[in-house]
Amino acid sequence: MYSANSSEQELIAKHLEALAVKYDASGQSLPSYLEGLLHANYLTYWNYAQIDTLLTLQNPRTDFPDEMIFVLYHQITELYFKAIIWEMEQLIHQEEPNDPIFLMKLGRITRYMKHLVHSFDVMVDGMEPAQFLKYRMSLMPASGFQSFQFRKIEILATSFHHLLGNEHKDKFNAESNVSDIYEHIYWRRGATELATGKKTLTLKQFEERYSQAFLSIAAEVKDRNLYALFQKHYATSTLKDKIVQELKDFDALLNIDWCLSHYKSAVRYLAREAQPVNATGGTNWQQYLPPRFQRIIFYPELWSEAEKAEWGKSWVVANVGQRTTKNG
Numbered sequence: 001m002y003s004a005n006s007s008e009q010e011l012i013a014k015h016l017e018a019l020a021v022k023y024d025a026s027g028q029s030l031p032s033y034l035e036g037l038l039h040a041n042y043l044t045y046w047n048y049a050q051i052d053t054l055l056t057l058q059n060p061r062t063d064f065p066d067e068m069i070f071v072l073y074h075q076i077t078e079l080y081f082k083a084i085i086w087e088m089e090q091l092i093h094q095e096e097p098n099d100p101i102f103l104m105k106l107g108r109i110t111r112y113m114k115h116l117v118h119s120f121d122v123m124v125d126g127m128e129p130a131q132f133l134k135y136r137m138s139l140m141p142a143s144g145f146q147s148f149q150f151r152k153i154e155i156l157a158t159s160f161h162h163l164l165g166n167e168h169k170d171k172f173n174a175e176s177n178v179s180d181i182y183e184h185i186y187w188r189r190g191a192t193e194l195a196t197g198k199k200t201l202t203l204k205q206f207e208e209r210y211s212q213a214f215l216s217i218a219a220e221v222k223d224r225n226l227y228a229l230f231q232k233h234y235a236t237s238t239l240k241d242k243i244v245q246e247l248k249d250f251d252a253l254l255n256i257d258w259c260l261s262h263y264k265s266a267v268r269y270l271a272r273e274a275q276p277v278n279a280t281g282g283t284n285w286q287q288y289l290p291p292r293f294q295r296i297i298f299y300p301e302l303w304s305e306a307e308k309a310e311w312g313k314s315w316v317v318a319n320v321g322q323r324t325t326k327n328g
């Protein structure tokens, strides 16, 4: 027979009382739940983190060993995207503005982005180009271009009109209708066929699956995306300078550093031949992926004109330019 000492007995009685109140409030029987505890198994690490299921999700389409790295790293990236969206949504749905929490969560977001930027070498240096050039042919017309979460991060980060293609940037503003803006969203340009100028299958499938979702998210966060929140609640905060710095870091990490780390992998694998290889999505990637072409800037109001004019340029010279010369 188990005998508890007096302080344990006191604690057990206290917990039982609290549990009785909790279960009673929802019309449940505490004794039945206590009996359930008798039969329930202890939690294990592998069940909690669903490791067995997680490890069934990597299914390359070919037998080239390096395709596993390609699948794994896409999934790792999507998990980080999920972590970023998790933080963004908490800020967007927060009932009361809270300056330290806004700053703290922006800090988490930029930290995740730094991990993604640094770890992109897993792609750039971690696969054999000869294998990549073969297994990629089995993946058409799929492309990371079709990442729903990447687009969702963009939409939650800024006013929808900041995602317009260059030639439409001045025609709309934060108040414009989201469907009108969506017609000219910048990413369409990255998924038009080189030869005909028509939408690629990659884009058609992507739009069929997600356009409705993008439109409803964009409408939902029209006044609550991160920049709208900043303007409404934090532009006069005592933490303003730090918040602005985090927003700018996030902007540069995603729209310059990540894009260029990613572009570096496209150069590494697709620009090895005398003629650059077409991407699996069939796009004009060389005129699309470098940030200096699309010039997507989440927070243009926070950058100087000189910084915007140089968007993405120095990084290209310092990194991609050297790599192309070395391998080309």
Ligand code: HEM
Pocket: 073, 074, 077, 078, 123, 124, 142, 143, 144, 145, 146, 147, 150, 187, 190, 262, 265, 266, 267, 269, 270, 279, 280, 281, 282, 283, 284, 285, 289
């Ligand atoms: C060897 C590795 C990679 C290569 C060569 C590559 C190549 C490309 C190319 C050429 C495009 C342009 C669209 C197309 O024609 O398909 C693209 C778009 C994209 N890829 Fe990758 N990619 C790689 C890895 C990744 C990874 C690991 C992710 C992580 C999710 C990713 C996410 C994206 C995204 C989000 C876009 C759209 C970018 C934008 O619209 O600005 N890619 N990729």
